[in-house]
Amino acid sequence: MYLEEKNNNTIVEIPRTDIQNLENNNTTVQQHHKNTKVLRCPPAEIVFENLTYKVDIKTKTSKRKKLLGCFKNYENTRSKTILDGITGSFKPGKLTAIIGPSGSGKTSLLNLLSGRIGSGNITGNIWLNGRNADNGSLKLVSRYISQEDVMLPTMTVKEIIEMAIRFRIDKITEKELEERLNDAVETLELQKCLNTQIGDSISKGISGGEKKRTSIAMDMATNSSILFLDEPTSGLDIYTSLLVTKLLRSISRTGQTVVSVIHQPSSDIFSLFDEVMVLSEGKIVYFDKQKSMVPYFNKIGYQCPMYTNPADFVFTNILNPGFSISPTNSLKSSNNSINDNASNFVNIDGNDKSSIHNRKNIGVFGGNRAISINKTQTDHNIYGGDGTRTKMEEKERTTEYLAECWKNSDEFKKEKNELFTLDIENSALFFSTITQFIPVAINVLSTFSSEKHVFQREEQSGYYQLTPYFFSKIIVELPIQILGPLIFTSISFELGCSFVITSHGIDHSNNVWRFFGQFRIIDGMDIMVTMGQSSKIWVYDVGNQSAERSSN
Numbered sequence: 001m002y003l004e005e006k007n008n009n010t011i012v013e014i015p016r017t018d019i020q021n022l023e024n025n026n027t028t029v030q031q032h033h034k035n036t037k038v039l040r041c042p043p044a045e046i047v048f049e050n051l052t053y054k055v056d057i058k059t060k061t062s063k064r065k066k067l068l069g070c071f072k073n074y075e076n077t078r079s080k081t082i083l084d085g086i087t088g089s090f091k092p093g094k095l096t097a098i099i100g101p102s103g104s105g106k107t108s109l110l111n112l113l114s115g116r117i118g119s120g121n122i123t124g125n126i127w128l129n130g131r132n133a134d135n136g137s138l139k140l141v142s143r144y145i146s147q148e149d150v151m152l153p154t155m156t157v158k159e160i161i162e163m164a165i166r167f168r169i170d171k172i173t174e175k176e177l178e179e180r181l182n183d184a185v186e187t188l189e190l191q192k193c194l195n196t197q198i199g200d201s202i203s204k205g206i207s208g209g210e211k212k213r214t215s216i217a218m219d220m221a222t223n224s225s226i227l228f229l230d231e232p233t234s235g236l237d238i239y240t241s242l243l244v245t246k247l248l249r250s251i252s253r254t255g256q257t258v259v260s261v262i263h264q265p266s267s268d269i270f271s272l273f274d275e276v277m278v279l280s281e282g283k284i285v286y287f288d289k290q291k292s293m294v295p296y297f298n299k300i301g302y303q304c305p306m307y308t309n310p311a312d313f314v315f316t317n318i319l320n321p322g323f324s325i326s327p328t329n330s331l332k333s334s335n336n337s338i339n340d341n342a343s344n345f346v347n348i349d350g351n352d353k354s355s356i357h358n359r360k361n362i363g364v365f366g367g368n369r370a371i372s373i374n375k376t377q378t379d380h381n382i383y384g385g386d387g388t389r390t391k392m393e394e395k396e397r398t399t400e401y402l403a404e405c406w407k408n409s410d411e412f413k414k415e416k417n418e419l420f421t422l423d424i425e426n427s428a429l430f431f432s433t434i435t436q437f438i439p440v441a442i443n444v445l446s447t448f449s450s451e452k453h454v455f456q457r458e459e460q461s462g463y464y465q466l467t468p469y470f471f472s473k474i475i476v477e478l479p480i481q482i483l484g485p486l487i488f489t490s491i492s493f494e495l496g497c498s499f500v501i502t503s504h505g506i507d508h509s510n511n512v513w514r515f516f517g518q519f520r521i522i523d524g525m526d527i528m529v530t531m532g533q534s535s536k537i538w539v540y541d542v543g544n545q546s547a548e549r550s551s552n
């Protein structure tokens with residue numbers, strides 16, 4: 001039997017067979033990596049020196065001044081230091097943990113090192129294998145797995161991994177695609193759920209652990225030199241957390257640099273890390289081998305009791321609210337000094353020193369790719385992919401249109417004696433325009449906002465850029481937004497007219513065509529206005545963030 005500590009400090013037993021399985025899995029993973037035909041990325045060491053990150057924060061003062069009868073609050077701007085002159089390096093083949101209290105700057109450090117921060121005041125140096133790195137090159141060599149698993153819920157595990165490969169690797173052959181897919185799926189043990197949908201809160205799909213592993217597989221399948229993960233075990237049970245960490249360890253053994261922010265690791269999980277960085281208030285408290293952490297803290301006066309989880313000890317006994325970084329307890333990072341590592345730098349691409357900037361330009365991941373993602377999403381959301389996935393949404397849309405058709409034709413019937421007099425025609429137009437405008441507007445607006453997070457993740461991962469995504473989105477959405485109202489107006493008008501013609505024998509053909517033409521023009525304008533408005537909101541919101549990031 002094996003004793004394991006849970007987050008709530010109760011001790012639970014994990015059967016020995018499970019641990020054995022994990023250990024066997026780990027061996028299989030490493031063996032699998034040795035046998036794999038998929039090309040691995042060259043190793044990359046990332047070094048940062050005196051890295052400081054500050055942001056301006058607006059604060060409202062309590063002072064209020066009466067201006068023209070109204071009180072006005074004054075805003076002050078103050079600078080907040082998030083990372084305070086930190087120095088260190090992450091090495092290939094090593095699994096490093098970043099731990100620290102909430103707000104200590106862990107996520108900000110990962111964001112900076114993966115090229116995702118373009119705003120704020122950043123000073124210091126970042127090197128990749130000895131060469132100065134900008135945001136573009138950092139994005140190019142690294143993958144970032146965020147805390148939230150943001151994926152399209154209607155896609156299956158297989159589809160989403162395939163999509164990640166196609167988006168990130170140019171001109172990939174079907175054979176290589178299959179090899180990469182199989183490699184990632186076998187390594188992360190996703191065979192059982194390969195054809196299961198990701199799912200969301202409404203339609204249940206794969207489990208939380210499988211979601212996390214799929215997220216890792218998406219990035220693993222495309223190979224990177226550096227893998228950053230933000231709390232990959234949060235929300236997972238102890239068994240799956242251990243499995244995920246073991247997988248990360250074995251990925252690092254293939255030569256990748258793996259850095260993970262980790263929250264309340266159990267002692268077993270903690271022992272899997274090679275190195276540990278302890279952050280507090282944006283400063284490094286400790287950065288060295290995991291095994292040397294307890295002896296180091298013992299030496300400076302913090303005795304870790306036997307049988308206590310070292311990570312818990314650091315949190316509860318050292319990084320408590322009374323802790324402040326003084327010269328005696330600050331920074332243990334001897335093995336990470338820049339000079340020690342300078343001689344070990346390897347060029348990331350083997351020989352071509354400029355290639356880090358000349359390799360595939362993330363900025364020109366083209367429109368076709370963006371179209372294909374929208375097409376995939378549209379296929380799944382509108383047509384239901386295999387015809388069964390989004391039944392609820394399809395039913396809801398169809399019912400909505402049919403109900404409106406019935407409502408409209410009913411209005412015509414009520415006014416049958418005066419139909420096509422100017423007033424009735426205008427009110428029918430007004431009524432139909434409103435009933436059309438609202439569903440189209442809600443539909444378009446909700447499509448953009450629901451996809452925002454998926455877009456942000458994929459754009460940041462370098463799948464594509466805002467402009468091609470946006471235009472392809474419009475191209476894909478437009479026919480659907482036109483087709484629905486077209487069917488609606490045709491049915492409702494036909495029902496209303498044929499009723500009047502058959503009951504009164506009046507030929508209104510001229511009016512019918514005029515009315516129909518006006519109807520279509522107004523519908524078209526509705527769609528354009530709605531698309532225009534929603535795109536303005538979307539581009540303003542998302543575009544600003546992405547422009548900020550890329551401006552650096």
Ligand SMILES: Nc1ncnc2c1ncn2[C@@H]1O[C@H](COP(=O)(O)OP(=O)(O)OP(=O)(O)O)[C@@H](O)[C@H]1O
Nearest residue numbers: 055057080082100101102103104105106107108109
């Ligand atoms: N752009 C920003 N503007 C203002 N404050 C920011 C910004 N980015 C980060 N911060 C602040 O900097 C601090 C560090 O944030 P960060 O997300 O890096 O912490 P963390 O250690 O990852 O925390 P947690 O463990 O809770 O995720 C926090 O106090 C946060 O509010």
